[in-house]
Amino acid sequence: METLKIIKIGGNIIDDATSLDNFLLEFSKITGPKVLVHGGGKLATKLAQQMNIKVEMVDGRRKTNAETLDIITMVYAGKINKKIVASLQKHSCNSIGFTGADGNTILSEKRLVKKIDYGFVGDVIHVNTAVLETLLSVGVTPVFCAITHDNKGQLLNTNADTIASELAIGFAKKYQTELYYCFERKGVLLDVNDDDSVVENINQEKYQELLEKNIIADGMLPKLNNCFHAINQKVHKVCIGKSEMLYNQNSKFTTIQA
């Protein structure tokens, strides 16, 4: 089985033009089929402020009303996604920007209103990889932003970490899939204040041990649950760390495997 790398980047790279361009140069050098997934960073909030659109919060999370969805679509699928694609072309990495609506690649359903109405937020229900495989086979790199659709004409805001893991799971039948979450830390840390206390390898057993010792910080829990969700569905491995884990052989990061 051929190896496919799915790489997710977030705000710490996207929000800084130099970091982003440096990353994209290194990304373009990665050989073999690859897919890039990016979050939105701070630009959407900034645009909402410029447009005088109030951000509605529900239970500490931003509510995606129609206006916010428009902003997200403009910023994620427009400004950020196309800037990334144009930069990758500069570095001779042929790429095409995607939402989950493009090629009907990621189908989701609007989150049901129970106690909280999150608005136009979609939970992934199906990933179609056929068109993406065709593109990968001719050397094209898909670049995904964090938007999906319901196949009834509605775009939906979807968590970028989830998009990355669902794509990795979808591809796992055809490829040996490796999922990389790039963020601002070196990985899962034993001591949040010590960036060198990286836990380099985590399996199910180790994960239980860390949970029992209460070592995993709050923000890390949903990330790790996402990782094991992928691992349990045939994703070969998941790596968490700074983006340099992709190209600097001496860097430390966390690898999660079954």
Add this chain to the structure above:
Amino acid sequence: METLKIIKIGGNIIDDATSLDNFLLEFSKITGPKVLVHGGGKLATKLAQQMNIKVEMVDGRRKTNAETLDIITMVYAGKINKKIVASLQKHSCNSIGFTGADGNTILSEKRLVKKIDYGFVGDVIHVNTAVLETLLSVGVTPVFCAITHDNKGQLLNTNADTIASELAIGFAKKYQTELYYCFERKGVLLDVNDDDSVVENINQEKYQELLEKNIIADGMLPKLNNCFHAINQKVHKVCIGKSEMLYNQNSKFTTIQA
């Protein structure tokens, strides 16, 4: 040779949600390979106003400075393009949104500053159809917005009519290419005030005749020059009229052929 239809729509369809959805339903029913090209309508101007960004005019035309290019990228490639793609999926027409940067499909160069500096405006220098042909062959419809790139990382604003004709020319080696310009009139009119005075067929000879009689209105001249530019480069035929020319057999429109 298989027939390929390149269809361009403008503000009269895009700016009205009902018109757009009706059009996309009819578009989705067109059999055989097809490509959609859309302009930007009034939404970009509206967003610029909301963001308090002043539109700089040079010689009666909007100047594309960096801020305006961002707005165009957000509105054309984000909001409009993704709304169209999501609607087409609803109508079971599998589509993928494109700028000229995606798949390195349309390469342009920043217009040289002579008397007037138009800013980030690109003139098309090359069209790569290989990736698009791959997608068409698996039943995917590319949907282009009016943005290209210079392959050095810079996105550029490009006229949507030009994008449509350059794509048609690029595809003419592989397909019998038909180019359709949908706009608010029934075609080239003998009398601007009479929508039924459509000139149904124009060739080079007829064109010269109309020019000599001073029948062609000012706004029509660049459109027709664009058409003959395409015809002279092996595009099979160009049709100009209301979008109903695509699906209503009784409608009158103008056909341009060599």
